[in-house]
Amino acid sequence: MSFFSFGQSAEIDVVLNDAETRKKAEHKTEDGKKDKYFLFYDGETVSGKVNVTLKNPGKRLEHQGIKIEFVGQIELYYDRGNHHEFVSLVKDLARPGEITQSQTFDFEFTHVEKPYESYTGQNVKLRYFLRATVIRRLNDISKEMDIVVHTLSTYPELNSSIKMEVGIEDCLHIEFEYNKSKYHLKDVIVGKIYFLLVRIKIKHMEIDIIKRETTGTGPSVYHENDTIAKYEIMDGAPVRGESIPIRLFLAGYDLTPTMRDINKKFSVRYYLNLVLIDEEERRYFKQQEITLWRKGDVVRKSMSHQAAIASQRFEGSAASESALEQAAREESG
Numbered sequence: 642m643s644f645f646s647f648g649q650s651a652e653i654d655v656v657l658n659d660a661e662t663r664k665k666a667e668h669k670t671e672d673g674k675k676d677k678y679f680l681f682y683d684g685e686t687v688s689g690k691v692n693v694t695l696k697n698p699g700k701r702l703e704h705q706g707i708k709i710e711f712v713g714q715i716e717l718y719y720d721r722g723n724h725h726e727f728v729s730l731v732k733d734l735a736r737p738g739e740i741t742q743s744q745t746f747d748f749e750f751t752h753v754e755k756p757y758e759s760y761t762g763q764n765v766k767l768r769y770f771l772r773a774t775v776i777r778r779l780n781d782i783s784k785e786m787d788i789v790v791h792t793l794s795t796y797p798e799l800n801s802s803i804k805m806e807v808g809i810e811d812c813l814h815i816e817f818e819y820n821k822s823k824y825h826l827k828d829v830i831v832g833k834i835y836f837l838l839v840r841i842k843i844k845h846m847e848i849d850i851i852k853r854e855t856t857g858t859g860p861s862v863y864h865e866n867d868t869i870a871k872y873e874i875m876d877g878a879p880v881r882g883e884s885i886p887i888r889l890f891l892a893g894y895d896l897t898p899t900m901r902d903i904n905k906k907f908s909v910r911y912y913l914n915l916v917l918i919d920e921e922e923r924r925y926f927k928q929q930e931i932t933l934w935r936k937g938d939v940v941r942k943s944m945s946h947q948a949a950i951a952s953q954r955f956e957g958s959a960a961s962e963s964a965l966e967q968a969a970r971e972e973s974g
Contacts, residue, residue, distance in 0.1 A: 650695070650702050651740075655709070655773050655786045657689040668789045669761045669895075678789040681755060681769070687711055687788075688749035691734060691773040695743050705776040707735040711750045713757070713790075715906045716766045717856055719863070727904050728754065728769070737776075757903050758792040758935070763865040764856045765907045792898060793937025797823045803832075807915065807927045814838035817915060819887075819929075825936040826896050830913070832887035836879045842920040846874040848889060849914040851928070852896075856907040869911075870894050891933075899932045 657663060657679060666680040681687065691709055695702060713728030730753065734746035760767040769790050775782040803819040819832040834846075850870040856863045872889045879885070900909040911933050917925040 650697075650700075651775065651782055652694045652696065653773050653775060653782050653784045654692040654694070655689060655771050655784055656692065657687070660689075666789045666791065668759060671761060671766065678787055681753075681788050681790050682793060683755045683790070684752050685755075686749060686751045687753050687771070688747075689771075691746045691748060693740060693744050693746070693775060695740065698742060702740040702775070703738075703777070704735070704740065705737045705778065706733060707746060707773075707775050708733050709746075709748045709771060709773045711753060711769070711771055713755060713769045714767070715904055716768070717906065718764050718766070719857075719861075725904065725906060727756070734773075755790040756792075757790070758898055758900065759789045760897060760900065760903075760909065762854045762856075762907070762909065763867070764854060764863050767903065767907075791935055794825075794898070794934040795937060797932075797934070803913075803929055803931075805927055805929060807917070807925060808838075809841070809925070812838070812840045813843075813917075813925070815917075817927075819913065819931075823932040823934060824891060825934055826898070827892045827936065830887065830889040830891065830931075832889075834874065834885045834887065834915075836881055836883045836885075839879055839881050842878055843917050844878065844920050845876055845918040846879075846885075847916050848872045848874060848887065849916060850889075850891075850894065850896075851912045851914050853910050853912065854907065855910070858905070869896065896933055898935050 660679070664680045665677040667675045668678050669675055691707070693702075693707065709732050711728065711730040712726055715725040715727065717723070717725075730750050732748050732750065734748060735744075755769060757767055759769060768787060770785050770787045772783055772785045800821045800823045803822050805817055807813070807815045807817070814837040816835040816837060817832060818835075819830060824830060830848075849868050849872070852867045852869050854865040854867070856865075870889070872887070874885055874887060896911070897909060899911060900907070902908055910930060912928045912930050915927045915929075919925075
């Protein structure tokens with residue numbers, strides 16, 4: 642906990658009530674570094690204290706009111722002047738007046754809706770923060786405190802396998818199969834590749850995980866592709882009838898859940914890209930979208946109902962109903 646100084650009159654600080662026990666999560670900042678922030682889920686209450694400390698005790702501080710806000714906003718890097726707020730809650734802590742000694746104000750935002758996951762990408766940032774403000778005539782005194790939100794999902798009821806073919810007429814015919822199309826962030830992609838016809842000399846084969854970030858709408862749409870992982874399947878020439886197994890562990894990679902049309906501002910999608918390179922350096926590839934989701938089964942019991950609420954946002958899955966029933970049983974038990 643550190644104080645942050647603003648001008649000569651006072652310092653302001655925000656402290657969460659459960660700061661000693663609340664879990665922290667690593668989150669990437671704009672400059673690519675990772676910092677730890679307090680972790681919240683959809684539906685959880687956010688409460689704490691705002692400390693206003695006078696730098697010169699005894700000298701009064703006039704103000705036009707003291708408030709705290711809980712904000713969820715999206716910032717597009719090519720449009721930095723505009724912040725798109727999708728959550729904006731305000732609590733007034735003090736009416737206009739004056740402070741003659743340091744004071745502490747309690748605040749509570751109950752069962753706050755946090756519909757989207759925190760995200761920092763190449764062209765967009767989605768963040769949640771608390772902002773405490775002492776309103777003054779000339780220059781406000783304020784302090785922001787970022788938090789991180791994770792969205793939890795239940796296991797998707799429909800999770801069909803992926804079967805695809807790659808072919809060049811009379812030269813190459815490959816079938817590949819992945820065990821499912823939706824994976825949680827600690828999952829393992831299991832698959833198999835069958836070589837049905839091989840008349841070109843393949844020297845290298847790999848699977849890439851590609852993250853595609855899409856921002857904007859209409860004519861001003863930006864796509865950023867980022868290769869998150871490369872998994873070498875084989876190095877050398879396969880023969881007809883050969884099959885190669887695939888096991889790709891996701892836990893070691895920097896992945897987020899799939900995000901589709903978040904607040905009509907951006908999307909983040911993931912693709913498996915099968916790449917073949919022949920001896921003449923020609924590249925053949927086949928791309929298939931997969932869905933990534935954050936597993937929500939290892940959650941504190943008291944949070945199980947809130948996690949179930951969050952699960953309702955997973956593609957409208959009917960699985961959320963059973964999650965709510967399970968949460969209700971846990972709480973009554």
